[in-house]
Amino acid sequence: MxxxxxxxxxxxxxxxxxxxxxxxxxxxxxxxxxxxxxxxxxxxxxxxxxxxxxxxxxxxxxxxxxxxxxxxxxxxxxxxxxxxASLAPRGPGLRAAAMPFLEDLYEVTRENVQLAVREGTEVVFVERLAGRHALPVRTRVGGRFAMHATGVGLVLLAHAPVETQEVILGGGLDRYSPRTVTDPVVLREKLASIRRHGFAVSDGQVTVDAVSVAAPVLAQDNSVVAAVSLVVPADSAQPGMLAPAVRSAARGITRALAQQPPG
Amino acid sequence: MxxxxxxxxxxxxxxxxxxxxxxxxxxxxxxxxxxxxxxxxxxxxxxxxxxxxxxxxxxxxxxxxxxxxxxxxxxxxxxxxxxxASLAPRGPGLRAAAMPFLEDLYEVTRENVQLAVREGTEVVFVERLAGRHALPVRTRVGGRFAMHATGVGLVLLAHAPVETQEVILGGGLDRYSPRTVTDPVVLREKLASIRRHGFAVSDGQVTVDAVSVAAPVLAQDNSVVAAVSLVVPADSAQPGMLAPAVRSAARGITRALAQQPPG
Known part of the structure; x- marks a missing residue:
């Protein structure tokens, strides 16, 4: 034909x-x-x-x-x-560079470890490691989630282009739990704090029983290309204690990406 | 337009x-x-x-x-x-069902564990777990390989439709190492033996330094839908000792697939 x-x-x-x-x-x-x-x-x-x-x-x-x-x-x-699709640099390519650091983070915590990127106004989960006894979470590898509630989403939103931030902040923020931040003014302050401190904490903002601590992964031009997070039960969590481990993993992945051929 | x-x-x-x-x-x-x-x-x-x-x-x-x-x-x-592509049942769907069994096989051996399916006349690797110190192998997740040399390929070839077998056996068999079986008559006998014993051994047939032991994963209609393998250094290998572990993992995956919704 x-x-x-x-x-x-x-x-x-x-x-x-x-x-x-x-x-x-x-x-x-x-x-x-x-x-x-x-x-x-x-x-x-x-x-x-x-x-x-x-x-x-x-x-x-x-x-x-x-x-x-x-x-x-x-x-x-x-x-x-x-x-x-296994050739997609932002999927399996990123995953391959990140995997040793995600595995280390998982080995020392036995909690949920997640790697995500931004696609438009949403988060896409590229990898998730979870022990059989880790807290059940709402995410799925290859699945999407709103940016303003999850730890990885907050990191990616904090570093998204201004136009993307405005679409999300101006578009009505869905509530996933009683603790989800849905006030754009409060969220703006939270994003500024994330940029200042180099990590995000989502404390019960997706489900009240979970705390997520997330940090940014950078490309060679210092743009934020991904975020890595650790999700733990809220009752056991001291987010400040978890941040160094998550930030170290994110820095390790950043370094591994810099050693890859450009792509 | x-x-x-x-x-x-x-x-x-x-x-x-x-x-x-x-x-x-x-x-x-x-x-x-x-x-x-x-x-x-x-x-x-x-x-x-x-x-x-x-x-x-x-x-x-x-x-x-x-x-x-x-x-x-x-x-x-x-x-x-x-x-x-994360919705492909023969890729991520199969992988999800298989993962706990692949992880167990990896934990007890710390060697290369592979999961593969047949696509036409070739093998496609769906997952591979490998320790940092495991033997380097030629395969890649999402990558292809010829069927007649690898352990998983031999299992899938032994259970492929007759027409597929004829295409491969009649098409000239590439040699990857001095030990690759390239004589169709010898290969036919090998395939019959694999069907009889329920597992395949590829002893140095891809690279002389590696032995692969592989077993079939079945669908509910008893057709072979995938193969799982363990690849170890040739000098340490006693294939007969490894077969029970690989066959157990394959049976576990078969059982897990039967518990999934039809697909």
Missing amino acids: TSEDEAAGESAHRGSNRSVTAKVLALLEAFTPEMPEHTLSELARRAEVSLPTAHRRVAELLEWGALERGTDGRYRIGLRLWEL | TSEDEAAGESAHRGSNRSVTAKVLALLEAFTPEMPEHTLSELARRAEVSLPTAHRRVAELLEWGALERGTDGRYRIGLRLWEL
């Missing part, structure tokens, strides 16, 4: 005013942590494309390996996409 | 007889472990599309987050693709 053929007959649904690339990406983003598998008609509906369009594009994605089809006939994200 | 607009003017290069989806996928697969970053013109050349086409498609991929652009102007795989 040629590009011309393929463009013809794409007038139904939202399809007509979107590019083919946008439709392919819409089919892919129909897959979410909550809905990781779909039938063809679910895919078409969620991507807002016609069933014939979905059929044609999905066949191509399936052949390439971006999608896989189970014995139950449902579609899932394919291994080939995961292989390709 | 509409699909019609976009299809027009795509006549140069290989572009004209490929669909837009194929061109987008070709741009993505220009990124490899050896070449994880590209300029726009490199991308166009490697994907065999015109520069204007590359420019347009890359802009869309960049906006969505499938690609990212560094301060050096070069393009890399984006974090958004990695987030999406």
Whole structure:
């Protein structure tokens, strides 16, 4: 089939005013942590494309390996996409440089150790180490969370571009626990303090039973590219005591990144 | 831009007889472990599309987050693709179920522990745990390897569909070390033995200094979906002694998969 053929007959649904690339990406983003598998008609509906369009594009994605089809006939994200994604510098690349320091932090604490980056106005968790007896937390590797509540989010927000800060501070701050800071004025002060002290404390602001201490990881140009945190039960926590360990790990990762080839 | 607009003017290069989806996928697969970053013109050349086409498609991929652009102007795989790929059941899904068993195997041996699946005629490594003092190995998480040399590859090959086996056995078997089995008749006997005994031994067949012992992980329909292996230095190895630990881990992962929701 040629590009011309393929463009013809794409007038139904939202399809007509979107590019083919946008439709392919819409089919892919129909897959979410909550809905990781779909039938063809679910895919078409969620991507807002016609069933014939979905059929044609999905066949191509399936052949390439971006999608896989189970014995139950449902579609899932394919291994080939995961292989390709393993080349993302801000995901596995960062993780590889950080891993020895995350492991050390885990070994000495046996608590939750997290590594995250900013994507737009949210935090994406790149790695999480947790003992079987560590406090259950709400995060998932590859998952997102709001910036203003978590320790890593506060660090990344404190060092985000001003425009990003304004979008978040002006957009209504969701409350996750009775202790979440939702007042923009208070949050602004908190961010200034994080920049001044070099670490963030989220004390019961996601769930009341957890305290997170987080510190920034820097690129060679001194921009903040990631944050590392330690999440411990609130009743055992003395955040001030944990900060040196977290900051040391963050500095170690910063140093390891500087030794990587530019990327 | 509409699909019609976009299809027009795509006549140069290989572009004209490929669909837009194929061109987008070709741009993505220009990124490899050896070449994880590209300029726009490199991308166009490697994907065999015109520069204007590359420019347009890359802009869309960049906006969505499938690609990212560094301060050096070069393009890399984006974090958004990695987030999406974290939903692949055969990658992170399998890894999550397997992790406690891989960790136990690592804790008791402090050697290389690997988890792999078959993709077409090759092995893809889904996870690898290695101590700082473990034997260096040639594999990489998200990376591929030939099936007939590694322990995990031999297990997956022994249980692959007959057509896949024929392609590999009939296609010329690469030699990685003086001990790699490259005679199809000998390899066939080896595969039968692996099916009979429930584990594979690759003794110096990738590098002469390493022995790998591998065992199959089964799905609920008893098909082999993955393989787990332990790779140790050849001089210390008694493969027969390691097999029970590896087979136990594989059975543990099989059991954990059976407890997951179907997928």
